[in-house]
Amino acid sequence: MKVQGSIVFITGANRGLGLAFARQARALGAAKVYAGMRKVEGFDESGLIPVQIDVTDPQSVAAAVLQAADVTLLVNNAGIGGSVRDALDDHVEEVSRAVFEVNYHGVVRVSQSFAPILARSEEAGIINILSNASWLPVPFLTPYGVSKAAAWSYTNHLRLALKQQGTRVVALHVGYVDTDLTAGLNLPKSNPDDVARIGFVGLEEGRLEVLVDEKGQRLKHSLSSNLPGYVEPDPYY
Template identity: 50%
Template sequence: MDVANATVFISGANRGLGLAFAREARRRGARKIYAGMRNTTGFLEPGAIPVRIDVTDRSSITAAAELAADTNLLINNAGIAALIANPLAPDMEAQSTRMFDTNYYGVIRVTQAFEHILAAKPQAAIINVLSDIVWLPRPYLTPYAASKTAAWSFTNQLRFHLRERNVQVLGLHVGFMETDLTNGIDVPKASPDDVVRQTFDALAAGKSEVMADKGTAMLKGTLAAEMPGYITPPPGL
């Protein structure tokens, strides 16, 4: 599916990757861009219509879907992360609850609200923002990793379910990016603009997944190895 002339709804669009999606969609000639966010105050991005949505609040999701009923490209981008000491830390359960409510159940809630809208369109697509963390052991990100792994599994099931309804489902896997979410983490980071360009190119090519940086592509390539990356990460990751 091509972004040109599409009507796009992006959750978590007020900054970072979500804002990069909005800007690139505009550059590629999207007909309309809905920028979903929890607080629309002060958002003045040219060509983007701010829409209040909290992916943990079903009433706000329903209202957003009603407002944006002409959407034919849904981008589930909203997400949160937090660091913990290790997988057995005292706050592991509490942080996991937070991560799952937004990063997993939030994706489900928003997709449920938009499913009938997308399925009624001649051409439609969903992009789910995932992560290389599903294959990369990082104990300090355990709750985040678990939530994104669940979202990856959901994306795979959703793709198969919607295939006969002519809704393309694209999973975006990427490592750390230069966004507010990764401030304070000293690791190599990808450019959100570059990630978005790769993602929209993959969507136009009809792909089901995109590995948007070299490290993520390397990790995915180890999955069939005797010592896959989720057991022994490749050097440099």
């Protein structure tokens, strides 16, 4: 499908990567771009329609669907981090519950809610923003990585569930992105505008998975090797 002429809804679009996707959709000629966010107050950007949505709140999601009942392309971008020491940290369970509610259950909730809307269009799609951390164990990101691994698995199940209605589902995997959420990390980061552009190109090319950076490409390739990246992570840090 083409972004041009589509009607796009992006969660977590008030800043960072979500805002980059919203701006890129507008630049590519989307007919309408809904920028989903928890608080719409103070958001004012030409060409973007702010919509209140809290992906952890079923009533909020339902209200957003009613407001954006013409969507043809959904971008599930909303997500949170949550750091711990490692997998044995006493707070792993507590942090994981909060992270999963957004990064996994939020994707499930929003995807299920918009699926009937997307079914109305001959060309419709979903892009789920995932992470290299699905495959790479980063100790301080344990809850985040596990939540993204769950979201990746759900994305694959969702693709099968929506195949009959003709809705394309794209999994976008990316490492650190240069946003305010990663400002304190002195590590290589992808430009959010580049990530959005690559994601939309992948959708238009008919790809089911988009691996944004070289590290993600090597990690995915390693999964079938004798020493996959999740067993020998040191070369990928």
